[in-house]
Amino acid sequence: MPAELRGSHGDSAGPVLTRLFGTPGLHTLSVYREHGGYAQLRRALTSLKPEDVHAEVKASGLRGRGGAGFATGVKWGFMPPPDGGPRYVVVNADESEPGTAKDRYLMENSPHMVLEGICLACFAIGAHDAWIYIRGEYDGPYARLNEAIAELRGEGIVGDKPFGSDFPLNIHVYRGHGAYICGEETALLESLEGKRAQPRSRPPFPAVKGAWGRPTLLNNIETLATVPWIVEHGGAEYAKRGTERSPGTRMMSVSGHVQRPGNYEVELGVTFEHVIMELAGGPLPGRTLKAFWPGGCSAPVLPASMLNVHTDMEALAAAKSMGGSGGVIVMDDTWCMVRAAARLLQFYAWESCGKCTPCRIGGDWAVRTFTRLLDGTGGAVDLEILDRIQDGLQNGRCLCGLGDSAGWVIMSSMRHFREEYEAHARGECELCGMRQEVAASA
Amino acid sequence: MALSSHAREEIQALPPHYPQLRSAVMPALDIAQEELGWLPKEAMVEVAELLNLDTGYVEGVATFYTLFHLKPVGPHHFYVCTNLSCAFRGANDIVAHIRERTGLKEPGDISEDGLFSLDEVECLGACEYAPMMRYEHAYHYDLTPEKIDALIDAARAAKTASKEGGADAS
Ligand SMILES: Cc1cc2nc3c(=O)[nH]c(=O)nc-3n(C[C@H](O)[C@H](O)[C@H](O)COP(=O)(O)O)c2cc1C
Ligand code: SF4
Numbered sequence: 001m002p003a004e005l006r007g008s009h010g011d012s013a014g015p016v017l018t019r020l021f022g023t024p025g026l027h028t029l030s031v032y033r034e035h036g037g038y039a040q041l042r043r044a045l046t047s048l049k050p051e052d053v054h055a056e057v058k059a060s061g062l063r064g065r066g067g068a069g070f071a072t073g074v075k076w077g078f079m080p081p082p083d084g085g086p087r088y089v090v091v092n093a094d095e096s097e098p099g100t101a102k103d104r105y106l107m108e109n110s111p112h113m114v115l116e117g118i119c120l121a122c123f124a125i126g127a128h129d130a131w132i133y134i135r136g137e138y139d140g141p142y143a144r145l146n147e148a149i150a151e152l153r154g155e156g157i158v159g160d161k162p163f164g165s166d167f168p169l170n171i172h173v174y175r176g177h178g179a180y181i182c183g184e185e186t187a188l189l190e191s192l193e194g195k196r197a198q199p200r201s202r203p204p205f206p207a208v209k210g211a212w213g214r215p216t217l218l219n220n221i222e223t224l225a226t227v228p229w230i231v232e233h234g235g236a237e238y239a240k241r242g243t244e245r246s247p248g249t250r251m252m253s254v255s256g257h258v259q260r261p262g263n264y265e266v267e268l269g270v271t272f273e274h275v276i277m278e279l280a281g282g283p284l285p286g287r288t289l290k291a292f293w294p295g296g297c298s299a300p301v302l303p304a305s306m307l308n309v310h311t312d313m314e315a316l317a318a319a320k321s322m323g324g325s326g327g328v329i330v331m332d333d334t335w336c337m338v339r340a341a342a343r344l345l346q347f348y349a350w351e352s353c354g355k356c357t358p359c360r361i362g363g364d365w366a367v368r369t370f371t372r373l374l375d376g377t378g379g380a381v382d383l384e385i386l387d388r389i390q391d392g393l394q395n396g397r398c399l400c401g402l403g404d405s406a407g408w409v410i411m412s413s414m415r416h417f418r419e420e421y422e423a424h425a426r427g428e429c430e431l432c433g434m435r436q437e438v439a440a441s442a
Numbered sequence: 443m444a445l446s447s448h449a450r451e452e453i454q455a456l457p458p459h460y461p462q463l464r465s466a467v468m469p470a471l472d473i474a475q476e477e478l479g480w481l482p483k484e485a486m487v488e489v490a491e492l493l494n495l496d497t498g499y500v501e502g503v504a505t506f507y508t509l510f511h512l513k514p515v516g517p518h519h520f521y522v523c524t525n526l527s528c529a530f531r532g533a534n535d536i537v538a539h540i541r542e543r544t545g546l547k548e549p550g551d552i553s554e555d556g557l558f559s560l561d562e563v564e565c566l567g568a569c570e571y572a573p574m575m576r577y578e579h580a581y582h583y584d585l586t587p588e589k590i591d592a593l594i595d596a597a598r599a600a601k602t603a604s605k606e607g608g609a610d611a612s
């Protein structure tokens with residue numbers, strides 16, 4: 001476990017998810033319960049109906065924190081009526097979107113908050129088994145979840161009669177094995193079923209035919225971690241925070257060229273100026289900010305002149321970007337945008353699952369083109385090639401969002417930093433000195 | 443047979459934990475890799491037999507995921523993140539330093555002393571501690587050349603100690 005908490009805690013604690021962070025022993029069942037933990041699960045199991053929990057989540061307006069921002073209450077409503085067979089809650093703890101570290105932060109600091117949310121979701125949709133799919137590299141959070149689940153078993157909260165109710169609950173943890181695409185929900189389900197993680201075409205949606213062919217609710221860790229608070233205080237109270245269409249708070253992982261990188265809980269609608277300059281302390285001494293990716297590297301990059309953009313999903317859409325995963329990657333004027341974009345394309349090319357031609361071919365093609373631009377053997381024609389590749393990757397030509405994201409990196413970096421691309425096409429870049437390093441380290 | 447009887451038993455005990463048999467394939471490969479350090483073809487064949495699955499299927503899974511090693515790696519394997527947030531904070535210098543101290547050159551190499559190997563990997567989800575890496579099933583944060591040196595020295599000292607103590611050299 002990290003020695004030092006970086007992000008919201010103590011005085012700067014956010015109002016919903018992180019309010020208790022920094023409390024010694026918060027990860028243990030006893031301390032979590034001393035602070036009211038599992039009171040909502042107990043209340044739900046002993047005196048609420050599943051519809052009551054669902055209604056609060058719906059009223060909260062909570063939107064998925066995994067990347068797509070889909071309304072959580074609406075998604076829960078897609079679950080078909082019970083047919084007597086099993087159904088599952090599958091929790092996305094794959095967290096592989098570059099720049100995103102908040103699910104790890106939540107699991108490490110308050111595993112029981114996460115687990116209580118998962119149990120409440122199980123109750124609301126009538127599932128007795130939850131499966132947490134956690135990326136294989138997360139040794140610490142994996143251990144922490146297992147310890148927490150063992151504590152719950154010991155107390156009978158995971159078991160046949162939690163809080164004396166007739167609603168058996170079981171939570172399983174499944175480890176991933178190093179593939180970004182496993183974060184995509186249908187690829188995750190394939191992986192959970194023991195297969196190569198290639199996305200499925202939809203429909204059928206997971207609600208109808210999900211894990212092991214059964215109805216499945218799939219949500220992100222942070223999304224479900226928010227549920228205990230919503231059940232306690234009511235959906236309407238949650239909806240008072242944030243903006244009308246992006247209610248509540250969310251975790252933002254701020255990293256890169258800032259003084260205080262960390263995971264900060266913010267009310268949706270604050271500006272990136274607040275997040276980057278105040279919470280994360282602004283640029284390193286003597287440096288100037290150049291750009292930021294506002295929602296993981298898959299969210300189109302914005303120039304530092306747009307720090308006044310607000311963090312709600314509508315404001316980001318208007319700025320031609322998106323809220324994505326909440327990972328804010330900050331870059332200053334010591335780095336060259338072409339080189340940064342090249343590094344990201346290397347990522348997408350490597351992580352492509354290979355199922356669709358534009359993504360499989362386009363990624364490698366882009367990397368080769370970037371390599372020419374970086375080592376000085378490229379020219380103006382390479383900018384046209386990149387333009388063609390980004391178009392080919394987008395707009396529904398690929399089965400899943402990975403292809404689009406790769407296209408957006410090229411498109412958005414060229415849109416805002418065209419002059420850096422042109423300098424590279426001429427073979428001159430003062431910032432990176434035309435070093436080949438990045439593309440060569442694949 | 444590549445696997446110990448203990449590992450074989452563990453693998454055979456897996457299926458009831460999952461709604462369908464196939465979900466046991468990756469946990470089974472984990473057990474095999476934990477014991478052998480990597481996944482030789484015989485191990486995949488054995489896992490397939492133990493779980494009553496097609497060998498081709500098991501290989502298909504093992505080759506898709508990067509955490510399965512299809513070639514031997516050193517007992518001390520560095521997974522250094524070089525995605526953007528870590529690159530911005532000096533990850534490439536950390537990689538260069540590891541190479542220099544261990545003599546590793548190409549991806550897939552094992553150092554001459556048999557101790558180390560290195561993968562440059564994508565974001566490990568701990569960007570606020572950049573540059574960072576995964577090493578021996580733990581995350582290491584705010585990396586500096588000095589921290590790397592300490593780990594390398596510790597691994598070398600452990601090897602020397604185990605030799606001198608007459609125990610099996612690792
Ligand atoms: C390429 C790709 C990678 C993704 N990676 C993640 C991830 O690591 N974690 C996550 O929660 N969602 C990820 N998503 C989004 C999921 O597909 C899905 O929308 C989300 O987990 C649903 O949960 P939510 O509604 O609670 O956000 C990814 C999507 C795509 C297209
Ligand atoms: S877009 Fe890329 S990652 Fe997604 S399914 Fe197609 S090939 Fe696979």
Ligand code: FES
Binds near residue numbers: 099524525527528
């Ligand atoms: S970029 Fe290195 S941990 Fe995220």
